[in-house]
Amino acid sequence: MQKARAAAVGIGEVPSGRFPERSEIEAAILACRQAILDAGMSPRDIDVVMPVGALASRHFNVDLVFSRLCEELGMLRSARMNVQVMSGGATSASMLALAEGLVASGLARNVLCVHSDAVGSLPKQAGIDLFSTTGVSEEWEAPYGHNMNAVGALASNRYMHETGTTDEEMAALCVSLRKWAELNPHAMFRTPLTIEEVLASKMVATPLRAKHCNMLADGAAAFIVARAEDASHITANPVYVRGHGSLVTHYTTSQDTDLARLGYEQAAAQAYEKAGIGPKDIQIAELYDAYPVFAMIALDGLKLCRGERAGAFVAAGETAPGGSMPMTTNGGMLSQGHTAVGGGIAVLVEAFRQLMGKAGARQVPNLVNAVETASGGTWMDSHVTILSKEH
Amino acid sequence: MTNSPRPLPHPSHWSAGYWQAAAERRFVVQECGDCDRPIMYPKRVCPYCLGERLNWRASAGKGEIYAVTTQLAGPPTGFADRLPYVLAVIRLDEGVQLMSNIVGDSALEARIGDRVSVDFEPAGDMVLPVFRLEKTGVSQ
Ligand SMILES: [Zn+2]
Numbered sequence: 001m002q003k004a005r006a007a008a009v010g011i012g013e014v015p016s017g018r019f020p021e022r023s024e025i026e027a028a029i030l031a032c033r034q035a036i037l038d039a040g041m042s043p044r045d046i047d048v049v050m051p052v053g054a055l056a057s058r059h060f061n062v063d064l065v066f067s068r069l070c071e072e073l074g075m076l077r078s079a080r081m082n083v084q085v086m087s088g089g090a091t092s093a094s095m096l097a098l099a100e101g102l103v104a105s106g107l108a109r110n111v112l113c114v115h116s117d118a119v120g121s122l123p124k125q126a127g128i129d130l131f132s133t134t135g136v137s138e139e140w141e142a143p144y145g146h147n148m149n150a151v152g153a154l155a156s157n158r159y160m161h162e163t164g165t166t167d168e169e170m171a172a173l174c175v176s177l178r179k180w181a182e183l184n185p186h187a188m189f190r191t192p193l194t195i196e197e198v199l200a201s202k203m204v205a206t207p208l209r210a211k212h213c214n215m216l217a218d219g220a221a222a223f224i225v226a227r228a229e230d231a232s233h234i235t236a237n238p239v240y241v242r243g244h245g246s247l248v249t250h251y252t253t254s255q256d257t258d259l260a261r262l263g264y265e266q267a268a269a270q271a272y273e274k275a276g277i278g279p280k281d282i283q284i285a286e287l288y289d290a291y292p293v294f295a296m297i298a299l300d301g302l303k304l305c306r307g308e309r310a311g312a313f314v315a316a317g318e319t320a321p322g323g324s325m326p327m328t329t330n331g332g333m334l335s336q337g338h339t340a341v342g343g344g345i346a347v348l349v350e351a352f353r354q355l356m357g358k359a360g361a362r363q364v365p366n367l368v369n370a371v372e373t374a375s376g377g378t379w380m381d382s383h384v385t386i387l388s389k390e391h
Numbered sequence: 392m393t394n395s396p397r398p399l400p401h402p403s404h405w406s407a408g409y410w411q412a413a414a415e416r417r418f419v420v421q422e423c424g425d426c427d428r429p430i431m432y433p434k435r436v437c438p439y440c441l442g443e444r445l446n447w448r449a450s451a452g453k454g455e456i457y458a459v460t461t462q463l464a465g466p467p468t469g470f471a472d473r474l475p476y477v478l479a480v481i482r483l484d485e486g487v488q489l490m491s492n493i494v495g496d497s498a499l500e501a502r503i504g505d506r507v508s509v510d511f512e513p514a515g516d517m518v519l520p521v522f523r524l525e526k527t528g529v530s531q
Contacts, residue, residue: 125468132467139400140432141490143519145462145470150478153460161458161503205478206461213465252432254480254490259458 001276004240004391005104007231008223008352010039016219016337016346017188018120024060027220028116029072035112035222036073039234044078046224048108050095052115053086055130055340056122069114081108088134088376089288090246091115091341092348093383097244099225109227115342116220120188127216135377137252149213151253151378152291153205158259159293160207163300167207169311171198173292174211174334176320181331183321183362188217188337214290217337221349228391237356240391242277242369245270246383253378262294263382264301264373275386277369279303282386284364285325286351286372288344289332298373299327302384326364329354344374348385355389397469399515406433408447413518418452418509420485421445431487452509452520454483459493459501477501481522495523 012034014027028051036043051064067082069075085095095113102108119127131148159165175195181187193211201210231238247263250256272278285304289295299310304325305318313319319327330336330350333343351372353359368390374383402410412419421430423437424444436443459479466474477493479501493501494512501507507522 128465129468137432138398139402139406142398142467143400143514143517144478144490144492145397145466145473145476146478146490147462147465147467149465150460150462153462154458154478154480157460157503158458202464204462204464206463208460210464252490254488255431257488259480 002243002274004228004242004388006100006225007228007238007240007391009226009231009234009238010035010041010224011222011349011352011356011358012038013186013221013346013349014219015186016217016339019218020121022218024054024057024116024118024220025063025068025072027218028069028114031116031220031222032069032073032112032114035224039224041110041224041234043074046075046110046112047078047080048102048111049075049079049082050085050099050111050113051082052091052095052113052341052345053084054117055134056118086341087381088341089290089344090374090376090381090383092344093244093246093372093374093385096225096241096348096385100241103225103227111225112222113225114220114222115339115345117340117342118218119340120215120217120337122216135251135380141252141254146253149205149208152213152293153208154253155259155297155379156207156291156293159297162260163309163311165296165309165311167199168195169315170207170212170292170296171195172315173295173319174198176314176317177289177328177332177335179320180329180362181335184330184336187331187335188215189331189335208291212292214333214338214343217339219337219339219342219346221342221345223349223352237358239352239355240388241385242388243271243273243275243386244384245274246381248381250380251377260297261301262297262375262379264298264384267382267384268302271384271386275388277386277388281369282371283367284329284351284354284370285327286347286354286370287328288347288374289328289334290338290343292334294375294379295328295332301382302371302373321362329359329362329364348372348374351387355387395468397473397514399517405435405445409433410517412447413511413520416511416518418450418520419447420450420483420487422448429485429487431483431489450483450485452483454481454507456493456501456503456505456507457482457488459503461499475499479522481507492521493524494521497524500524
């Protein structure tokens, strides 16, 4: 078991959805401003800025790489480094791990991590085609019509085959997320959803129907990572990073030899061991979704369902508001919206928000420990991070 | 979108032999001349021993479906006029996996575990290996 070396001390986020009048840079500035103010800091307390790779606009991404945020937010001649971090949907976990390493080693004091993108405002076909090239091999898979919905569909097919999970149970996960989103003013979809509505929606890629699939969204979120020993002096509600585990299982979907599990069992075992915290000590799970199957696989791998199948556990309402294992309480990418890499950043920020006690109407009471998951590309990797109010 | 061409492979110099074989209606699997292991997809160096002596081994192109989906809506550009089409991850008898389309009259009935064998489909100036169910007319 390791002593916490880093903590999140401030968070910021703007609403997700379609905001064609809100540029990516404006959303990034507003999310960073909130995070800096939330931490009670001045911009000149930040010495490293880590902007996540943005997908919709190359021009905006180049601005992120070349320190535009340092200029916009008053960090010129105080920030020491601006460095882009990018591992797709896994970036929430990988950037947190890198920021932890920087502050733990003394290479940085306060790291500002930020994501902004506007994939929701892309024309529909451009959005589909963008996500048909993120982790889809141009030579080996694109010529056959592979695309992001098909990734979710193939994993669902294999997972349901191996576990006996039903269509109703998959739909129940979408409904659980929507119930949380109803309480989240930043979510794209807040109207009630039923299992019947999911199962009546149009079939897109068997066994996935339209309401099993996420919707692309514009959004931005930010958080600040500080040294663990500084954290309680910065804020009354720091969230300590206690353990991280991860495993890369493929680049192309077809090369994963265990699509029904990915790498979550191995990642979870590493993270639990490092943290000295086990499944029984977790009160809230902020799990990367995008499609229901991936949250199911994570629930199984993390051993959060008290020996039950994840599908049965979700169908019994255990992950919804009032359940024993509140899961992805911002509504996830299926209801808050899929902001590209930011879908995972939003899930991580929600974990911080809940442990900080700042989650408003959806605040889960009496929290100590949370688990967060992330995965990039076509679920190329499995990341598990344990977070705690205790260090 | 309907008239946009489907994306085609742009072979590298180390994968060209695979596509050349397909153009001749032959299916091959790359293998390492140092550790003898089969390799999919074709690589510049052996991912097991980093050897550079890579060869092509003739394959019967038979295996079974590991995962399968029928795409009915929201396809990438170039596939609108192919709906519905069947995408599958296939585990070849050599032990390696690849993605392909399941084609033929019974393709929409493809299920995990079904036996498949290779066929070839012209696409632009290329020929793509695709797969057919070995037994047709299997009922549910
Ligand atoms: Zn070798």
